[in-house]
Amino acid sequence: MSQAVFSLARILVVVLFCVSGFQKLMNPAGVATLVAGKGLPYPQVLAYLTIAAELGLGLLIALGFYARTASVLLAGFTIATIVVFHNFWSMSGEAARLNQIQALKNLSIVGGLLMIAAAGPGRFALNRR
Template sequence: MSNLILAVARILVVAIFLWSGFGKIMNPAGVAGAISGKGLPYPEILAYLTIAAELGLGLLIALGFFARSAAVLLALFTAATIVYFHNFWAMTGDAVRMNQIQAMKNVSIIGALLMIAAVGPGRFALNQR
């Protein structure tokens, strides 16, 4: 039973990345614009790397294929989004509260990803470890 719960949990944790990545692949120019707006270099390249991270790593975790490594990488990616996109400590007005909530959501997701990295993908995975 716990292996089934772990498999469902893996899919639920990465559902947000798969959904977001699919949306981004439909508008990579918009993603590049958002990245450029934050002053980051090479926005077009970072846009495609973002799409690859969300879809690629998300899919690896969902399938349980190199899930531990993918979970660590996706946790690092998620932490970077807090620093560059949800940096509420440098904002004012309504943006503070909204981005604080987004940052805390990401902290929770990072926790779930680190649990996957710690315990592995479970029995229902393409490569069990």
């Protein structure tokens, strides 16, 4: 029973990334515009890397295929999004409040990803590394 719950939890941690990555895949130009708006170089390249991180790594974790490695990579990606896109400490008013909520949500997700990295994918996975 606990292995089934663990596998369900592994999947639920990455649902957000899979859905978001798929939505971004449907509009990579919009993602590139958001990236460019933050002053980052190579917005088209970063847009596709974002899609690969969210959708690709999210699916690997959900399937339990190289889940430890994918979890560490996705945790790093998520921390980067906090620093670049949800930098509430440099904002004020409602924008600061909303971005702080997003940053804290992302930080909580990083905790879940690191638990997957530490514990592995569980019994119900394509590989159990």
